[in-house]
Amino acid sequence: MHERLVRTLTRSARAVAMAFLMLVFIVPSSAVEAPAAAENPEIEARMMAVATELRCLVCQNQTIADSHAGLAEDLRRQIREMLAKGKSEREILDYMTERYGDFVLYRPPFKPATALLWIGPALLMAVALTALATVLRRRQRMSAEVFDPDTPDEEADDDAPR
Amino acid sequence: MIPELGHIILLLALGVALVQGVVPLAGAQRGRHDWIALARPTAYLQFVLVVLSFICLTASFVRHDFSVLYVASNSNSALPLPYRIAAVWGGHEGSLLLWVLMLNVWTVAVARFSRSLPQVFVARILAVLGLLAAGFLLFMLITSNPFERLLPAAADGRDLNPLLQDPGMVIHPPMLYMGYVGFSVAYAFAIAALIGGNLDAVWARWTRPWTSAAWIFLTFGIGLGSWWAYNELGWGGWWFWDPVENASFMPWLAGTALIHSLAVTEKRGSFKAWTVLLAILAFSLSLMGTFLVRSGVLSSVHAFATDPRRGLFILAFLVLVIGASLLLYAWRAPSVGLGQRFGIVSKESMLLVNNMLLAAACAAVLLGTLYPLFLDAMGMGKISVGPPYFDTVFVLMMAPLMLLMGVGPLMRWKNDELTGVARRLRWAFALAVVAALATGWVAGQVAPATTGGLVLAYWIMASIGVDLLERLRPRSGLGGSIVGRARLLPRAMVGMMIAHLGVALFAFGVAMVKTYGTERDVKMGPDSSTDLAGYHFRMVSVRNVDGPNYAAAQGLIEVSRDARVIAMLQPEKRIYRVQNNPMTEAAVDSNLLRDLYISMGEQLPTGEWVVRVQHKPFIALIWIGCLVMMFGGGLAASDRRYRSRLTRDAMLRPAVLGGRAR
Amino acid sequence: MKRFLLPLALFFVLVAFLATGLRLDPREVSSPLVDKPAPAFQATVLARPEFILRRDDLLGKVWLLNVWASWCSACRVEHPVLIDFARRGGVPIYGLNYKDKREDGLGWLRQFGNPYRDSLFDPDGRIGIDYGVYGVPETFVIDSKGVIRYKHIGPVTPDVLRDTIEPLLRKLNA
Numbered sequence: 001m002h003e004r005l006v007r008t009l010t011r012s013a014r015a016v017a018m019a020f021l022m023l024v025f026i027v028p029s030s031a032v033e034a035p036a037a038a039e040n041p042e043i044e045a046r047m048m049a050v051a052t053e054l055r056c057l058v059c060q061n062q063t064i065a066d067s068h069a070g071l072a073e074d075l076r077r078q079i080r081e082m083l084a085k086g087k088s089e090r091e092i093l094d095y096m097t098e099r100y101g102d103f104v105l106y107r108p109p110f111k112p113a114t115a116l117l118w119i120g121p122a123l124l125m126a127v128a129l130t131a132l133a134t135v136l137r138r139r140q141r142m143s144a145e146v147f148d149p150d151t152p153d154e155e156a157d158d159d160a161p162r
Numbered sequence: 163m164i165p166e167l168g169h170i171i172l173l174l175a176l177g178v179a180l181v182q183g184v185v186p187l188a189g190a191q192r193g194r195h196d197w198i199a200l201a202r203p204t205a206y207l208q209f210v211l212v213v214l215s216f217i218c219l220t221a222s223f224v225r226h227d228f229s230v231l232y233v234a235s236n237s238n239s240a241l242p243l244p245y246r247i248a249a250v251w252g253g254h255e256g257s258l259l260l261w262v263l264m265l266n267v268w269t270v271a272v273a274r275f276s277r278s279l280p281q282v283f284v285a286r287i288l289a290v291l292g293l294l295a296a297g298f299l300l301f302m303l304i305t306s307n308p309f310e311r312l313l314p315a316a317a318d319g320r321d322l323n324p325l326l327q328d329p330g331m332v333i334h335p336p337m338l339y340m341g342y343v344g345f346s347v348a349y350a351f352a353i354a355a356l357i358g359g360n361l362d363a364v365w366a367r368w369t370r371p372w373t374s375a376a377w378i379f380l381t382f383g384i385g386l387g388s389w390w391a392y393n394e395l396g397w398g399g400w401w402f403w404d405p406v407e408n409a410s411f412m413p414w415l416a417g418t419a420l421i422h423s424l425a426v427t428e429k430r431g432s433f434k435a436w437t438v439l440l441a442i443l444a445f446s447l448s449l450m451g452t453f454l455v456r457s458g459v460l461s462s463v464h465a466f467a468t469d470p471r472r473g474l475f476i477l478a479f480l481v482l483v484i485g486a487s488l489l490l491y492a493w494r495a496p497s498v499g500l501g502q503r504f505g506i507v508s509k510e511s512m513l514l515v516n517n518m519l520l521a522a523a524c525a526a527v528l529l530g531t532l533y534p535l536f537l538d539a540m541g542m543g544k545i546s547v548g549p550p551y552f553d554t555v556f557v558l559m560m561a562p563l564m565l566l567m568g569v570g571p572l573m574r575w576k577n578d579e580l581t582g583v584a585r586r587l588r589w590a591f592a593l594a595v596v597a598a599l600a601t602g603w604v605a606g607q608v609a610p611a612t613t614g615g616l617v618l619a620y621w622i623m624a625s626i627g628v629d630l631l632e633r634l635r636p637r638s639g640l641g642g643s644i645v646g647r648a649r650l651l652p653r654a655m656v657g658m659m660i661a662h663l664g665v666a667l668f669a670f671g672v673a674m675v676k677t678y679g680t681e682r683d684v685k686m687g688p689d690s691s692t693d694l695a696g697y698h699f700r701m702v703s704v705r706n707v708d709g710p711n712y713a714a715a716q717g718l719i720e721v722s723r724d725a726r727v728i729a730m731l732q733p734e735k736r737i738y739r740v741q742n743n744p745m746t747e748a749a750v751d752s753n754l755l756r757d758l759y760i761s762m763g764e765q766l767p768t769g770e771w772v773v774r775v776q777h778k779p780f781i782a783l784i785w786i787g788c789l790v791m792m793f794g795g796g797l798a799a800s801d802r803r804y805r806s807r808l809t810r811d812a813m814l815r816p817a818v819l820g821g822r823a824r
Numbered sequence: 825m826k827r828f829l830l831p832l833a834l835f836f837v838l839v840a841f842l843a844t845g846l847r848l849d850p851r852e853v854s855s856p857l858v859d860k861p862a863p864a865f866q867a868t869v870l871a872r873p874e875f876i877l878r879r880d881d882l883l884g885k886v887w888l889l890n891v892w893a894s895w896c897s898a899c900r901v902e903h904p905v906l907i908d909f910a911r912r913g914g915v916p917i918y919g920l921n922y923k924d925k926r927e928d929g930l931g932w933l934r935q936f937g938n939p940y941r942d943s944l945f946d947p948d949g950r951i952g953i954d955y956g957v958y959g960v961p962e963t964f965v966i967d968s969k970g971v972i973r974y975k976h977i978g979p980v981t982p983d984v985l986r987d988t989i990e991p992l993l994r995k996l997n998a
Contacts, residue, residue, distance in 0.1 A: 459846060461850040474846060492832055535842070535850070539845055
């Protein structure tokens with residue numbers, strides 16, 4: 001009697017063990033599709049777009065999108081929440097500048113203090129090209145004695161044939 | 163013992179540099195040939211001394227001598243040998259010694275390869291270089307001694323910043339410095355010519371190969387830095403307009419302008435004053451870059467540990483060197499002749515327009531980099547100027563320049579007309595537009611800004627094509643095969659074409675990767691997978707590995723396409739033991755058409771990892787473009803007219819040599 | 825031929841700016857909240873989780889807001905200065921326990937002393953964001969109308985207290 005009980009129990013135990021092992025080791029052949037890291041990928045993408053415009057105040061040479069600092073994570077969370085509430089990028093950037101100043105914007109705002117910064121490059125280009133044009137035109141009007149005499153070009157085949 | 167030896171040798175080097183800087187210069191003024199003759203020997207001697215000192219510092223690192231403060235701050239007993247050597251230039255003091263070493267390398271190169279130049283001129287050049295070296299040696303000895311002792315010695319070092327423990331770090335600073343510092347040669351040539359009054363077309367021809375060589379190294383150094391940042395920093399970016407990146411880019415822009423300006427001066431002996439000013443400015447920007455990185459004036463990831471006292475010294479040095487140079491310029495430039503004349507529409511003018519655009523771009527980068535400082539200094543608050551600004555401004559300024567790159571090379575010297583050039587190029591332009599639109603369509607999306615960029619890239623390539631076609635066409639007096647005619651093309655011209663092609667490739671890569679790059683952030687555990695851009699990424703496992711000075715979680719990701727396995731990538735998340743900072747080591751599968759970039763983020767409480775997968779089309783062209791630019795530059799610099807001997811110079815007509823200061 | 829002096833002139837202007845820059849700290853970010861009303865808050869107090877403190881409760885008196893955390897080593901440096909200030913009486917200091925755990929914060933105060941009338945409990949850092957906090961410690965001076973008059977970044981040293989904060993407090997209380 002005892003023996004039969006023991007045999008049944010042993011066989012049951014083995015069956016259970018086999019079933020367990022089968023469940024654990026026979027995995028489905030196709031890999032599981034990895035879920036997106038973010039809960040809401042669309043908001044996440046928009047958040048990253050805003051976050052690349054903002055400077056991390058802790059690391060100071062990374063954007064809030066890239067920084068691993070605690071503050072950067074907090075601000076990314078803040079941006080996600082604001083986007084979920086329907087705020088626009090402009091409103092989020094204003095929110096940040098109200099609290100951290102213009103320093104937090106990697107794209108400097110256009111105001112009187114930064115006018116020179118934004119207009120400067122175009123101005124520089126205009127000045128440079130105008131100066132060149134002026135000098136060249138002035139030289140055109142000068143007489144030939146002011147210049148060195150022309151010499152025939154030594155590498156005459158420098159120019160493409162006509 | 164060795165550190166003290168290194169220190170004493172530096173003191174000796176300073177003495178020699180001072181002699182090298184003063185005596186030949188005085189000798190040149192007074193016609194004392196015995197003093198002039200000291201230039202080369204002192205240059206060689208200084209070089210030997212600086213090399214020995216550098217070896218002493220390297221030895222201290224290799225031997226783990228933590229009684230040297232600099233070694234203790236930048237090394238560790240577990241640091242592998244290659245990085246121990248790289249650590250020599252990992253910090254402020256050692257990088258200064260590298261600066262001086264590079265300066266000496268260029269100096270002896272000039273001493274060695276200048277036999278066909280007038281000796282008085284060479285003496286002045288070597289003297290100027292000697293004075294620069296003396297300045298840096300003085301700076302080191304007074305404020306930044308790499309051999310300073312730490313007593314009692316540290317038990318172990320603070321380790322090299324993990325970000326710098328990468329093969330790229332071993333080679334990026336030396337190459338960058340070779341470029342940066344290399345512009346000192348063009349600078350010295352300019353100063354020597356201003357002092358001596360022999361500023362002419364021949365001077366331009368002598369200066370050109372040295373400028374090209376420096377430019378090649380700087381291109382390499384900047385390209386390497388960008389490539390290294392891309393591979394090493396783990397977020398897939400390759401340029402951030404960080405102040406220190408800008409500090410190396412501005413001399414590059416000025417140097418590119420200088421190469422083109424030298425072409426005009428060499429050809430016509432004109433715009434000498436502008437060329438000389440550019441030579442001074444290019445090196446001044448290098449010096450200013452040194453100031454910005456080490457003074458604490460700007461915040462940057464690259465900035466060395468700062469100390470206002472050091473900043474003050476460098477600023478004083480800057481004022482002395484640049485101030486004196488610009489004063490010399492203001493004094494001598496007015497009497498420099500105008501050279502030969504050329505038409506308003508001509509290759510010379512186009513080269514000068516190139517100069518104006520590059521100078522404006524350089525000034526714009528300077529403006530953006532220093533603007534926060536300007537406002538802060540005037541008490542007008544703190545702002546940041548970052549990639550959104552620079553990307554917009556710089557690209558807009560480069561567009562006209564790229565347009566010009568297609569026109570200038572086809573224009574004739576001295577006189578030409580726009581209609582003729584336009585006629586020759588109309589098909590090239592049409593082809594460029596069609597190709598750009600086609601590319602966008604094939605890639606899946608035609609975006610206006612991208613199409614603009616692609617048009618410019620294709621335009622340059624098409625223009626080169628037209629140029630080659632015109633030159634290789636059979637014409638009277640020049641029969642034979644195409645190959646024969648191709649061999650007759652001057653190296654300088656082929657070099658130019660190749661260099662411009664490099665720019666086009668670069669622009670193409672940038673346009674493609676910025677527009678069509680995609681990425682995805684997913685949570686991955688073993689056997690999970692994701693798809694991106696037609697590629698299938700399956701995480702096989704994550705296991706713990708131990709490096710020499712770090713512990714890492716290493717993922718194994720199988721990349722396949724159309725069920726065929728392409729690569730097994732192993733991104734890592736490392737923790738470096740000494741400084742205890744985490745680092746992402748991205749895994750990249752790279753080919754000409756695209757990069758697949760995988761980086762591991764955080765590990766979640768569930769045990770899964772956040773993994774970012776990026777598809778970056780054509781990003782390799784960015785760095786291949788740089789390499790092609792370098793190759794073109796090298797080809798151009800090796801043109802036989804720069805390897806001329808004394809005889810050739812003697813054959814030059816007096817008229818060309820006659821553009822002396824009056 | 826004066827135009828050849830232009831590069832030199834421009835260079836000197838540049839040097840003037842660079843020289844001024846040597847005395848500035850590019851990393852220090854001044855607060856845009858100075859002379860603006862202190863952002864509203866409503867939070868539990870560290871010692872008593874059931875009690876809620878609001879900004880408006882503090883109107884009518886000048887007070888200091890000191891941002892601190894148990895994990896912040898620099899806070900330990902300034903703590904004796906604050907304890908001493910609190911002991912001398914006068915302007916009350918309220919703490920903002922920033923991104924901390926309640927037990928850790930209380931334990932820290934027990935160990936190093938408590939100069940605060942009360943400490944606001946801000947585990948998520950949201951009040952910190954509203955106040956533009958980016959590093960710990962930071963200290964705000966807020967007047968009786970609830971307007972922020974001064975923000976100090978970094979530990980409060982005896983010099984800062986004596987030369988900047990206390991004169992301001994005297995002026996506000998006059």
